[in-house]
Amino acid sequence: MRLKLLERLEGPVKKLKKNEHHITIIIALILAGLILLPSNASAIDVFVNPVHSPNGAVLVIVDGMGSSYIYPEFMPYDLDGNESGKANLSNIMSISESGTRVLDVRAPQPSTTPGHSVLTTGYSKANEDTVGEMITIFDVIRKHDYVCMAVMQKGDFEEMRAEQDAILFDASHSIREPSIALDYKLSCPNDVVELMQEWQNNSLLGEKEGVERYIAYNEWAIGASDAIASFMCENHPDQKFLLTVNVGAVDLAGHYLGSEQYLYVIEGLDRDIYDLYKTCSENNLILIITADHGMAFDRTEMGREVGGHASEKYAKTLEAQRVPLIINGPNIRKDVISGTYGQEDLAPTLLSGLDVMGVLPCSDGDIIPVKEYANLRVIVDSPTEVVLKGDAAVASASDEDITFLGLLPGNYTILVSSREEYINLNSDQIVELHISRADRRMVIATVMISVVMVVGLLAIWKIMRE
Ligand SMILES: [Zn+2]
Structure with a gap:
C-alpha cells in the first residue's frame, strides 16, 4: 500500500x-x-505593566558619613560611651522622604578602599584587586550601553579609575593643596570631557580657610557632578550613564577637626546637594546617597577629639560600620526599610533600580526591594515558549532569554515545556531553566515532524x- x-x-x-x-x-x-x-542568542523584553525606568543614576558616596549622625532613629556615642551630637539636615531628609531610606546598612570593612570596592562589586570581601577583575557594576552596565563617569576626591584608586570612561579626581587627596586630574577614554563623549576639563581648572577653594575650606572642597565635587549630569541630560538625552561621586571632606573633618566640625561639614553638604537632587528628579535619574564607612570619635589624654573608622578600636563600633542608604528615583517607592542589610547589597539594588537584569559575578549581596514592581528574567536552553502565571498577571513569549517587566510582587508559576517552576517574587529575579532530556527529545521530534x-x-x- x-x-x-x-x-x-x-x-x-x-x-x-x-x-x-x-x-x-x-x-x-x-x-x-x-x-x-x-538561532543566535537573543533576548526579549515583555512589559507586563508599564515601567518607568530611569535614564541613569548618580551615586554619591559621602566619605565617612555614618548614618548614626544623620538618621533620626539613631543616637551616636563616642568610644567612652558619651552621646555625640547629630547633624541637623533638611535636604537629605526630604530626598529620603520622597524615596526609600534603608535603616540599618553595615559596611563589612569600614575603610575607604575596601568600602568603595564593596560598593561597586556587591561583594562583602572585595578589595582594589577585585575591582580590577571586570566584575564591577560598571562592567555590567557597560554591556547595557551605559557610559560610566566619576568625580572622586577619595576612593579613586587605580583600579577604580580604570573602570571609568572619564574621571575627575584629586591626585593629592589634600584640602590644603588639591590637585585635580582628569583621566578619560575615547568612549566618553568629547564635549563632556571638555566640560570636565573646565571643572579641572576651576579654582575650587579660593581663599577659604578652616572648616569653610572643607565645605568648599565638597561643594566643588557636588557642583562638578551636577554640571556633568545636567550636561549629559541636555546634550546626550539618549545616552544612559552612571556618575559615581565621592565627596571627601566629611571624612577629613572627622579625622582632623573633631565631631562638631564633622557635623558642620555634613550640614554644609546638605545645603549644597539640593541642586544635584533637583537635576536628578527633573531628568529621570536615580540619586543614591551612601558612604564607604562611618566615623567614631575618641578623646586623647590632652582632651582633643579624634575620629577614626579603620583601626580596630574604631572599626568594631556601630558608628564606624553603619552607613546611610537613601535612594530616590522615578521608579523608587516611598518607604523606610528596616531589617539589617550590608553595604554589598547596594550594587545589586542599584542594578535593579536601573532595570538592568545583569549579574554581578562575585556579589554576595541581595537586592533590597526599593521598587514598586519586580522584573523576572527567564533563561532557557533554546528558544521555547515560556508562560508566566500569577494572581495578577499572565504573560507568555517565545525565546531563550525573556525578561518580564513590571510584575507586582507575589507568587508566580513559570511553565516551560512540561516543566513548572514556582517562585516568590519580591524583587528582580533571574531564573535559569534547563529543559530535561526527555523534554528536549520531544522538542526535536516536533521540529522534525514539522x-x-x-x-x-x-x-x-x-x-x-x-
Ligand atoms: Zn573613607
Whole structure:
C-alpha cells in the first residue's frame, strides 16, 4: 500500500520541470533551515505593566558619613560611651522622604578602599584587586550601553579609575593643596570631557580657610557632578550613564577637626546637594546617597577629639560600620526599610533600580526591594515558549532569554515545556531553566515532524498545480 502511494506520488513529481523542482527543494531547505538552525542568542523584553525606568543614576558616596549622625532613629556615642551630637539636615531628609531610606546598612570593612570596592562589586570581601577583575557594576552596565563617569576626591584608586570612561579626581587627596586630574577614554563623549576639563581648572577653594575650606572642597565635587549630569541630560538625552561621586571632606573633618566640625561639614553638604537632587528628579535619574564607612570619635589624654573608622578600636563600633542608604528615583517607592542589610547589597539594588537584569559575578549581596514592581528574567536552553502565571498577571513569549517587566510582587508559576517552576517574587529575579532530556527529545521530534510536513505539503502543492 505504502509503495503504491509512493509510486503514485513519484510519477507526477518526476513530471515537474527541472527548475521548478529545484525551487521546491530550495524552499523546503530554507524552511527546514529556519526551523532547525540554532538561532543566535537573543533576548526579549515583555512589559507586563508599564515601567518607568530611569535614564541613569548618580551615586554619591559621602566619605565617612555614618548614618548614626544623620538618621533620626539613631543616637551616636563616642568610644567612652558619651552621646555625640547629630547633624541637623533638611535636604537629605526630604530626598529620603520622597524615596526609600534603608535603616540599618553595615559596611563589612569600614575603610575607604575596601568600602568603595564593596560598593561597586556587591561583594562583602572585595578589595582594589577585585575591582580590577571586570566584575564591577560598571562592567555590567557597560554591556547595557551605559557610559560610566566619576568625580572622586577619595576612593579613586587605580583600579577604580580604570573602570571609568572619564574621571575627575584629586591626585593629592589634600584640602590644603588639591590637585585635580582628569583621566578619560575615547568612549566618553568629547564635549563632556571638555566640560570636565573646565571643572579641572576651576579654582575650587579660593581663599577659604578652616572648616569653610572643607565645605568648599565638597561643594566643588557636588557642583562638578551636577554640571556633568545636567550636561549629559541636555546634550546626550539618549545616552544612559552612571556618575559615581565621592565627596571627601566629611571624612577629613572627622579625622582632623573633631565631631562638631564633622557635623558642620555634613550640614554644609546638605545645603549644597539640593541642586544635584533637583537635576536628578527633573531628568529621570536615580540619586543614591551612601558612604564607604562611618566615623567614631575618641578623646586623647590632652582632651582633643579624634575620629577614626579603620583601626580596630574604631572599626568594631556601630558608628564606624553603619552607613546611610537613601535612594530616590522615578521608579523608587516611598518607604523606610528596616531589617539589617550590608553595604554589598547596594550594587545589586542599584542594578535593579536601573532595570538592568545583569549579574554581578562575585556579589554576595541581595537586592533590597526599593521598587514598586519586580522584573523576572527567564533563561532557557533554546528558544521555547515560556508562560508566566500569577494572581495578577499572565504573560507568555517565545525565546531563550525573556525578561518580564513590571510584575507586582507575589507568587508566580513559570511553565516551560512540561516543566513548572514556582517562585516568590519580591524583587528582580533571574531564573535559569534547563529543559530535561526527555523534554528536549520531544522538542526535536516536533521540529522534525514539522519539517517533514512542510516538505510534504510543498510536494503536494506542486502536484496539485500540475
Ligand atoms: Zn573613607
